[in-house]
Amino acid sequence: MNAEMPVPKPLLTARNLTKNFVVGKTIRPGSGRVLHAVDAIDLDVYPTETLGLVGESGSGKSTLGRCLTRLYDITAGDLTFDGQDIAKADAAALKPVRRKMQMIFQDPSASLNPRRRIRDMLSEVLHVHRIREGAAVEERLQELMELVGLRREYLDRYPHEFSGGQRQRIGIARALAVEPKLIVADEPVSALDVSVQAQVVNLFDELRERLNLTYVFIAHDLAVVRHVSTRVAVMYLGSIAETGETDALYAKPHHPYTRALLSAIPQPHNRGKRERILLAGEIPSPLSPPPGCKFSTRCPYAKDICREQRPQLAAIETGRKVACHFPLD
Amino acid sequence: MVQQDKPILLDVAGLSVSFASDRGLVQAVRDVSFRVHEGEILSIVGESGSGKSVTLLSLLGLHDRKATRVEGSVSFRGKPILDLPASQMRAIRGREIGLISQDPMTALTPVYTIGWQIAEQIRAHENISARAAHRRAIELLGEVGLSNPGEAVDRYPHQLSGGMRQRAVIAMALSCNPVLLVADEPTTALDVTVQAQVIDLLLRLRKDFGSAIILITHDMGVVAEVAEQVAVMYAGRIVERGRTEEIFSAPLHPYTWGLMASIPPLTGPRLTKLRSIPGMPPTPETVPDGCGFAPRCAFARPICAERPPLQKVGGQAALCVIDDAERPALRRAALPQEELA
Numbered sequence: 001m002n003a004e005m006p007v008p009k010p011l012l013t014a015r016n017l018t019k020n021f022v023v024g025k026t027i028r029p030g031s032g033r034v035l036h037a038v039d040a041i042d043l044d045v046y047p048t049e050t051l052g053l054v055g056e057s058g059s060g061k062s063t064l065g066r067c068l069t070r071l072y073d074i075t076a077g078d079l080t081f082d083g084q085d086i087a088k089a090d091a092a093a094l095k096p097v098r099r100k101m102q103m104i105f106q107d108p109s110a111s112l113n114p115r116r117r118i119r120d121m122l123s124e125v126l127h128v129h130r131i132r133e134g135a136a137v138e139e140r141l142q143e144l145m146e147l148v149g150l151r152r153e154y155l156d157r158y159p160h161e162f163s164g165g166q167r168q169r170i171g172i173a174r175a176l177a178v179e180p181k182l183i184v185a186d187e188p189v190s191a192l193d194v195s196v197q198a199q200v201v202n203l204f205d206e207l208r209e210r211l212n213l214t215y216v217f218i219a220h221d222l223a224v225v226r227h228v229s230t231r232v233a234v235m236y237l238g239s240i241a242e243t244g245e246t247d248a249l250y251a252k253p254h255h256p257y258t259r260a261l262l263s264a265i266p267q268p269h270n271r272g273k274r275e276r277i278l279l280a281g282e283i284p285s286p287l288s289p290p291p292g293c294k295f296s297t298r299c300p301y302a303k304d305i306c307r308e309q310r311p312q313l314a315a316i317e318t319g320r321k322v323a324c325h326f327p328l329d
Numbered sequence: 330m331v332q333q334d335k336p337i338l339l340d341v342a343g344l345s346v347s348f349a350s351d352r353g354l355v356q357a358v359r360d361v362s363f364r365v366h367e368g369e370i371l372s373i374v375g376e377s378g379s380g381k382s383v384t385l386l387s388l389l390g391l392h393d394r395k396a397t398r399v400e401g402s403v404s405f406r407g408k409p410i411l412d413l414p415a416s417q418m419r420a421i422r423g424r425e426i427g428l429i430s431q432d433p434m435t436a437l438t439p440v441y442t443i444g445w446q447i448a449e450q451i452r453a454h455e456n457i458s459a460r461a462a463h464r465r466a467i468e469l470l471g472e473v474g475l476s477n478p479g480e481a482v483d484r485y486p487h488q489l490s491g492g493m494r495q496r497a498v499i500a501m502a503l504s505c506n507p508v509l510l511v512a513d514e515p516t517t518a519l520d521v522t523v524q525a526q527v528i529d530l531l532l533r534l535r536k537d538f539g540s541a542i543i544l545i546t547h548d549m550g551v552v553a554e555v556a557e558q559v560a561v562m563y564a565g566r567i568v569e570r571g572r573t574e575e576i577f578s579a580p581l582h583p584y585t586w587g588l589m590a591s592i593p594p595l596t597g598p599r600l601t602k603l604r605s606i607p608g609m610p611p612t613p614e615t616v617p618d619g620c621g622f623a624p625r626c627a628f629a630r631p632i633c634a635e636r637p638p639l640q641k642v643g644g645q646a647a648l649c650v651i652d653d654a655e656r657p658a659l660r661r662a663a664l665p666q667e668e669l670a
Binding site: 056057163165166193194195196197198199201202205220222223224226227246247250260261262264265266267268276278279281282283 | 376377476490491492493520521522523524525526528529547548549550551552553554577587588589590591592593594595596599600602603604605606607609610625
């Protein structure tokens with residue numbers, strides 16, 4: 001519109017996004033404890049980027065992914081997707097939104113119905129969203145199989161006839177069926193063997209280029225996330241500890257947790273040459289997060305203020321935000 | 330090469346394991362041979378279905394004796410153990426050979442406390458009082474790094490976190506000071522920061538107790554970190570073995586090349602595309618008679634339909650037709666340069 005460089009508009013914006021679960025609730029009023037799975041998170045996802053979401057188990061990354069796609073109702077906060085407020089949208093209002101955002105799950109066997117042929121599963125998606133009719137359905141099914149690198153004869157098979165890698169390809173085909181803009185992939189390659197994992201990672205790359213997709217890629221494997229992501233957000237106990245451009249973040253982590261996490265990964269490449277920061281203990285229970293900085297109980301640099309005051313996620317350089325009182329340089 | 334001088338603890342020669350299935354006998358492990366010296370860490374690497382767990386379970390006598398046929402020989406401290414009756418095998422297992430399984434939740438029974446379970450194992454092998462065994466359990470929990478062993482000993486497995494549970498399982502495996510620890514994917518179920526703690530623990534225990542360790546894993550990073558000797562398994566065979574440094578600096582087998590190239594690096598320039606191995610691993614019924622990797626191998630040739638020869642380079646060996654003259658050029662083609670530096 002104007003001559004200046006257009007500032008890219010985020011495809012998905014989350015502000016103060018919060019998801020609480022109540023656990024141990026009984027019939028007694030006032031019973032149950034609140035688990036803060038996702039704690040007031042701000043996040044932007046820009047078109048055609050891949051945002052890597054990393055963290056250990058219990059960090060809330062999967063819950064966040066499911067909130068972003070509104071598979072979960074969110075407790076508080078704002079969520080805008082493609083210019084539309086979807087924070088409180090109900091099932092009917094979400095139906096057209098689901099055409100534009102899809103999810104891929106970790107366990108390809110658990111997310112496919114064992115009693116249905118691939119053809120039936122994929123064409124159901126097309127029927128529900130009235131995407132194709134008549135002969136065009138068959139055409140689209142074959143196109144989808146070709147996209148994910150499977151033979152079209154496989155359409156008439158059942159999920160158990162496929163290997164893990166092929167099942168994940170079917171999961172991807174099902175997500176692509178509706179021609180989405182955004183795909184949230186929750187640990188899509190962690191159940192696969194290394195040699196097959198590389199094939200599926202390459203498929204993700206290829207599809208993004210071919211179809212102009214935007215990904216939120218959730219994984220605990222930092223090497224895989226580095227390979228696929230343009231930007232990374234590191235989560236710890238329901239909050240974002242650090243976020244930034246992939247190369248910059250891996251080269252120079254500013255949050256002590258990011259640095260410890262990166263240093264903990266044993267590597268086959270240049271083995272024995274890394275400096276390790278061994279963290280004591282484990283991630284605390286989200287039922288009773290520590291006051292102040294959530295990482296303060298395990299942080300080797302924690303001072304008094306860290307145990308009292310929660311640091312805000314603040315920009316320390318262009319494109320980089322860190323939630324730490326004493327970011328490392 | 331210090332390890333070579335130490336006595337051989339476990340000698341596995343020509344081990345083959347077949348299962349009875351609906352379609353007749355299925356061979357899961359084919360002619361596997363390896364040795365473990367005292368105090369040595371051997372890592373067996375392979376993808377799911379490569380036969381690494383079956384190898385271990387059958388040499389420990391934990392296979393189903395009715396439906397499994399085990400051939401070959403296994404000797405432990407110079408004594409053949411494959412044909413030992415179950416009762417004698419039980420006396421060795423747990424006392425001289427400790428087992429750490431992948432999932433600590435299935436290795437522990439949910440209905441007894443951690444301390445009870447450790448004490449039970451001690452009392453199964455040693456003639457000591459329940460009270461003394463309980464005290465030993467507390468000591469052991471302290472040794473594996475639980476911060477409050479006196480309290481943890483009376484906890485039930487569900488009251489502990491994943492890392493603590495895995496430590497409890499390690500404590501149990503250590504309870505009788507075994508000379509050999511067998512760990513089947515001990516860190517796979519754990520987070521990286523906890524995995525780093527458990528790896529450190531295993532290394533420390535080897536130093537303190539001098540136990541040899543067989544570590545089964547699919548994670549090349551973990552192998553690089555802890556192992557001295559590596560055996561790479563594919564389709565039921567050991568396709569390559571050698572010292573860790575040798576395997577990582579100059580791997581011989583195309584499968585090992587593929588495995589290493591499939592792992593995205595954590596440092597250095599980002600690759601535009603990962604080099605993957607096409608296809609998928611065969612199931613035991615569909616393993617070809619010749620080289621098991623040939624159908625996926627970029628360098629396969631007609632002769633690969635026959636059983637590949639064993640090529641040796643120093644202490645390193647691989648089952649492959651590619652010889653010393655040809656290998657360097659092919660390896661350069663298969664592996665990105667910087668890894669070979």
